[in-house]
Amino acid sequence: MTSYTVYLAIHQFEHELMNELKLKGIKIADKKDRLFLVEGDHPPMIWAQTTGFRAQFADIESINDGSKKLKEHGRNWGLFTVDFHRRAQLIQDNLPKIKKKNIDFQEALPTLPMGFWTLWEQNKILFTPHTSSPFPLGEMDFNEDKVMPPSRAYLKLWEFFTVYAPNTPAQGVAIDVGSCPGGWTWVLRTMNFDKVISVDKAPIEKRISDLGKIEFRQESAFGLNPDEFPEIEWFCSDIICYPERLLNLVKRFMESGKVRNFVCTIKYQSQTDWENTLKFLEIPGSQIVHLHHNKHEVTWFYKGVSK
Ligand SMILES: C[S@@+](CC[C@H](N)C(=O)[O-])C[C@H]1O[C@@H](n2cnc3c(N)ncnc32)[C@H](O)[C@@H]1O
Numbered sequence: 001m002t003s004y005t006v007y008l009a010i011h012q013f014e015h016e017l018m019n020e021l022k023l024k025g026i027k028i029a030d031k032k033d034r035l036f037l038v039e040g041d042h043p044p045m046i047w048a049q050t051t052g053f054r055a056q057f058a059d060i061e062s063i064n065d066g067s068k069k070l071k072e073h074g075r076n077w078g079l080f081t082v083d084f085h086r087r088a089q090l091i092q093d094n095l096p097k098i099k100k101k102n103i104d105f106q107e108a109l110p111t112l113p114m115g116f117w118t119l120w121e122q123n124k125i126l127f128t129p130h131t132s133s134p135f136p137l138g139e140m141d142f143n144e145d146k147v148m149p150p151s152r153a154y155l156k157l158w159e160f161f162t163v164y165a166p167n168t169p170a171q172g173v174a175i176d177v178g179s180c181p182g183g184w185t186w187v188l189r190t191m192n193f194d195k196v197i198s199v200d201k202a203p204i205e206k207r208i209s210d211l212g213k214i215e216f217r218q219e220s221a222f223g224l225n226p227d228e229f230p231e232i233e234w235f236c237s238d239i240i241c242y243p244e245r246l247l248n249l250v251k252r253f254m255e256s257g258k259v260r261n262f263v264c265t266i267k268y269q270s271q272t273d274w275e276n277t278l279k280f281l282e283i284p285g286s287q288i289v290h291l292h293h294n295k296h297e298v299t300w301f302y303k304g305v306s307k
Pocket of ligand 1: 150153178182184199201202222238
């Protein structure tokens, strides 16, 4: 039986997923709405909010038959409808309910497998019990802090340290470049690093810089000399700049041997800069993801070995 990899493109970024598949030489077998179907086994894509592995088609005779077939394969199912919305919803209503729960910063992620399914044709389901995310359709939301963070950018770093770098020991020095108004600096400070060096051309909010253990430097990140810094545990960047400029800055700090881990937002203008995005990926051991809290930008990270 043919098995497929099914990608759910991020809302409004179908074009990016299409280009990514093309660039990676992966042929699209079929596409409906935001769903891209590819024959065989393939890894998750940057521009897919969830990836379904070893997906299969099955004919169904009725709504009950549809939910019965899904229940035979797993408990948790995220539904994305492309058509036959009411019929699909009736099938979903017969499946075990998944309580939508917001999570806390650094809370352990759900461990039960999360499935994906859709009604591809009126009497044909496409389904897989195995997806890349523990959340239905890869959508995760936090119990937000509406008081302290001065911008919503903090959610990106929350997501990163909850999903991609859980159990990060917050020891040593973290540097946050492009830090104003101070959301990421606040996150790093709450993680309790020994010191947070926060750099921006514009000042961060005083109530953040007043938290202590924060050294704010009002200057351009591109003029920083790695030799003037102590060992850095995490180099974090959310600077608005061309990807190429960020890449040069990252390489300079990497080559200095001073930095163990990196997490940086690569921001795009109207077009996705694939040329430089792929150059980031050439850095061995690094990864790029599109966080649920990223917009037209992606997150590049590199995790070194802890001492
Ligand atoms: C998206 S904001 C950062 C938001 C921040 N991460 C937060 O959580 O509040 C981007 C920042 O990049 C800064 N920036 C742009 N060019 C810069 C440069 N050459 N050096 C340092 N910061 C720069 C801007 O001043 C702006 O504050």
